[in-house]
Amino acid sequence: MSNATIDQATQQFESMFFGPARAYAALSIDYAEKLLNTQYEAVKAYSDVSMSQARAMLDIKDAEGLRTYVEGQQKVAKELSERVKGDAEKVVALNQDFVQKGQKLAEENIQTASKAASKAAK
Known part of the structure; x- marks a missing residue:
């Protein structure tokens, strides 16, 4: 096998x-990071409200x-429901x-694969 053939196979x-696998992995990691940050912020806000209410309860005399x-x-209930x-x-x-970015990525990969397949067929 020549170097040109190996290079072509590697490129394919x-x-x-x-x-495509790297692009999808990057998309998934970005999504997971954003989702975890959103969840972290929500849990922090809910915890802060809970602690604040517990402290307010201690002030009842x-x-x-x-x-x-x-x-x-x-x-508090109204604010919490709006937060949720x-x-x-x-x-x-x-x-x-x-989902939209995943679909776009899949469409781009299909186009790339189709071009590569037709190029290989020639």
Whole structure:
């Protein structure tokens, strides 16, 4: 086998297998990193709210303090539900972006493979 044949085979493997595999792995790692960061931020926010509410509960010393705490719970519940909704929307957007980029990558790989196959057939 000549060096030219080996180089051509290497280029075909690169364009048809290794390149697309690396591109998909990079896309997957970027997605995982964004998803983990989003989840980390959400858990941190939920933990902060929980700790804040626990501390507020410790400050209850009388009926007025209890009334104030209970009234504050409605505000906290509303803010928390809005946060959950926003976090869910972020995850959905990340998923949609990943799917779109994955489809685009697959289409590009199919085109590249088709060109390589027709070139090899000639």
